[in-house]
Amino acid sequence: MTQKLYRHAMASLYPISLPKTKDERLFSGIWLRWNALTKAEQFICANIVFFPVWWMVGIISHMFTIFLLVALFQEWRQYGRIKFKTPHLFVIAFFAYYFYDYLDTWLIYFDLYPSINLPSTWTRNPNNLVKATLQFSLPCLIWYLQSHNIKVRKEPIIWACSVSVVTMLMMWVGVEFAMPTAFNPPRTLYAILTKKNPVYEYGSAMGDGAGNYLLIKEEGRYRFFFDHYQTSAIFLGFVGLLALDLKNRLWSILLLIACCFLMGVTGARAVWIAFAPAVFLHLLLNSFKTRGIWLLFAGLALGSFIFLSLPFVTNLALDTVQGTKQSIAMARPGSTEARSKVYQETLNKIPEKPIFGYKVEGEEARQGPSLYTEGGPAIGSHSFILGTLFYQKGILGATLFGTFWVSLFFWMYQTRRGRPLSCFLILIMLTITSSVSIIHMTMTTSVLLCMVIRQPTRNSSLCVN
Numbered sequence: 001m002t003q004k005l006y007r008h009a010m011a012s013l014y015p016i017s018l019p020k021t022k023d024e025r026l027f028s029g030i031w032l033r034w035n036a037l038t039k040a041e042q043f044i045c046a047n048i049v050f051f052p053v054w055w056m057v058g059i060i061s062h063m064f065t066i067f068l069l070v071a072l073f074q075e076w077r078q079y080g081r082i083k084f085k086t087p088h089l090f091v092i093a094f095f096a097y098y099f100y101d102y103l104d105t106w107l108i109y110f111d112l113y114p115s116i117n118l119p120s121t122w123t124r125n126p127n128n129l130v131k132a133t134l135q136f137s138l139p140c141l142i143w144y145l146q147s148h149n150i151k152v153r154k155e156p157i158i159w160a161c162s163v164s165v166v167t168m169l170m171m172w173v174g175v176e177f178a179m180p181t182a183f184n185p186p187r188t189l190y191a192i193l194t195k196k197n198p199v200y201e202y203g204s205a206m207g208d209g210a211g212n213y214l215l216i217k218e219e220g221r222y223r224f225f226f227d228h229y230q231t232s233a234i235f236l237g238f239v240g241l242l243a244l245d246l247k248n249r250l251w252s253i254l255l256l257i258a259c260c261f262l263m264g265v266t267g268a269r270a271v272w273i274a275f276a277p278a279v280f281l282h283l284l285l286n287s288f289k290t291r292g293i294w295l296l297f298a299g300l301a302l303g304s305f306i307f308l309s310l311p312f313v314t315n316l317a318l319d320t321v322q323g324t325k326q327s328i329a330m331a332r333p334g335s336t337e338a339r340s341k342v343y344q345e346t347l348n349k350i351p352e353k354p355i356f357g358y359k360v361e362g363e364e365a366r367q368g369p370s371l372y373t374e375g376g377p378a379i380g381s382h383s384f385i386l387g388t389l390f391y392q393k394g395i396l397g398a399t400l401f402g403t404f405w406v407s408l409f410f411w412m413y414q415t416r417r418g419r420p421l422s423c424f425l426i427l428i429m430l431t432i433t434s435s436v437s438i439i440h441m442t443m444t445t446s447v448l449l450c451m452v453i454r455q456p457t458r459n460s461s462l463c464v465n
Helices: 001-014 039-049 051-055 060-079 090-111 127-135 139-149 154-178 191-194 207-212 229-243 249-266 270-288 295-311 311-331 333-352 382-412 423-433 439-452
Strands: none
Touching: 001 249, 039 051, 039 060, 039 154, 039 439, 051 060, 051 154, 051 191, 060 139, 060 439, 090 127, 090 139, 090 382, 154 229, 154 249, 191 207, 229 249, 229 270, 229 423, 229 439, 249 270, 270 423, 333 382, 382 423, 382 439, 423 439
């Protein structure tokens, strides 16, 4: 009787639905109970599950603008006005970086930079001005999330991501066994309506053109329902790290194995150099947390003793490492050689214009030995940190973005209560990956999701405090 009166009193004090005290109440068997989710969780999970549909329609490049408009419309419909709190430092720095980039776009388009020599391959495209304006939807969306302190539980998000992973596995099985031969990929609905690229040519879907085709696989590498191999691999790395925080160990292990397998078929090497250390760091920190660190170090000590004491084990390990290194380099030797040229020439060019940068990518990288390729990609490409920031934006742009990134870490640490460890490791993974990759859509969405994934407390709303 006393417990019933207590629950009735609590319900009157907290009319907003409270989080479930047991994670199992979120599920009915293997299915997610839709009514147990908040509106924010429903919106996010629905978009993750239906992402292949948005891919077929051809609107994934406009998703941030759509998300912002939906959020602002919901805000206006519910409160009659749009509420934003005082922006945090990371929001201000992010707006400053985007304004700096926006100003560069306009000045370059009208050729108002006297000290910038545009490469011969650069073309003036009016669409760049429109895209630069729409890109402000991302900092506005980040400001919205910071202002409303939205909290979503990790279990529904991981469940929705698991559905996407299962879909990717089914696509792999279908392509490998049902359609083993190459075929011309169809166009997206948007490309059909706008009559873009009616005929597919091998390799024509690289770069911006990839969004016009429902291209699952090319050159033996899978991109599934994403616009690039790296985009797909980063999403899988994000899901794999989140899976480590699941209490259901069977679900956690199976999801991690599936993500590792699918990352392998994407052929994206850049993500592995960040994903593997992040997984190890997660296991190490969890060992400290559960007082099992002695077991981890005991295993490392035993492995080191065997490696150093038994000559045949040492030789086998060294041969394996050397063979793996050579196989990775020879898997795509042209790509390895081209990247080496790009990074070397980019480093050599940065000191010439260190403050404001070159603003755009340079000519094709050609310096150095040419065993597999005659040249390389454009100077200042294939690296967000080295190319986009220091080469194109200079020290000024790198400082603005660095301020945003570091202050975002501090904000997430200040709001760490209820936030899983994997959210911080995902940011570390993205930092390492961005040194050998440009910023892809799933890198940005991973940051947005890490901002909102937090277990709400009983005295807080699941959506807004």
